[in-house]
Amino acid sequence: MTTAKRDAEQPAPRQPVADVIREAITRGEFAPNQRLVEAELAEQCDASRAAVRNALVQLATEGLVERVQNRGARVRAVSLEEAIEITEVRMVVEGLCAARAAERVVDEDKAELREIGEQMRTAVSGGDVWGYSELNKRLHSLVLRVSGQQAAHEVLSRLRGQNVRHQFRLAMHPGRPTASLPQHLAIIEAICAADPTAAEQAMREHLRSVIDALPEVGGTRFNAV
Template structure:
């Protein structure tokens, strides 16, 4: 009995480690849309058992990151334009709520950090540092969610971010987008830092409504650039 218990204990940590590793690979773009996820290859890549990988793929399927097809295995789930828009519409509601709560809960240290991010975003736009701006964009949204203290909303948003990250990255790379989104981000920062919950929610909704309006244009550009037969 003791030997059996000792063997069973590592199962849960292995499963969580495999899920975290595969999730990060999907979110970072290392695994692309529709890419096959072969248990044997993932087991070797992440130095874990095939059982742990299998459990991880089941978990990631419930999160909407992986698609399991009968008799064909698993693959990274592709998110359509329509679904990306729906996801962003949900984000608009939840992140608007979080911005309002952040305005109510922000400390002086929080306000200093938000303003610092805003200054860095301005510098990134001025120098044409698109990748740097994209990273600061993520930092800003994450910081506002953290300050809000809305754990349930944050958990939902984290899952949605994983599903929609590839569309978000394409949006960040879209020509001229940083110049459009910068004043929107600065408006969110100013409202949160001034403690105006209503203005913070409105500014965040305005920003994400702009994202929704731009997504079809970004998707059309992606389709136009795709090689024939892709």
């Protein structure tokens, strides 16, 4: 049997249980304060209860889950005040990443950044809020990747996971895409111009606008997606 054939017959590696639950939380499939029942998660993840228990312990250290004595685990709710603090940290870290991306950017990155910018324009002009939200995530992820800042990647992954519900409410807020589009385009142009100072400033100004807008949507009802 050839190596290629053997590889084809092997099942795909199973995704770690913690990753499955983390993604479900960040997608909003579980509501804030919702109980996470080990037996149900074990069935959903096709894993043992011990594996689920270990995953919940890991997610508790990340701030996504909280364990309540004699009551098991539940999705940790993040207050508006904490959401603002998280975004303030993001403002510093992502500002650094934007500056580093401007120092490291190559032509291929510039083309991808500008393509995302054009798609964002199209999404806003067409009223495609969902599409714009996904492009927003792509842009921030691309800036982080181009920056080469691995430590920042780990920090931001945890912060975004904790803050996902507030981010979703803000993304769905009427008029938000129109307000944030020029901010995103400014980030793109500063990085493509290889201007670290302008890139950092553009990213910080964008996230400052997020901080300013969060109280406007803090009391709106959240529907899981």
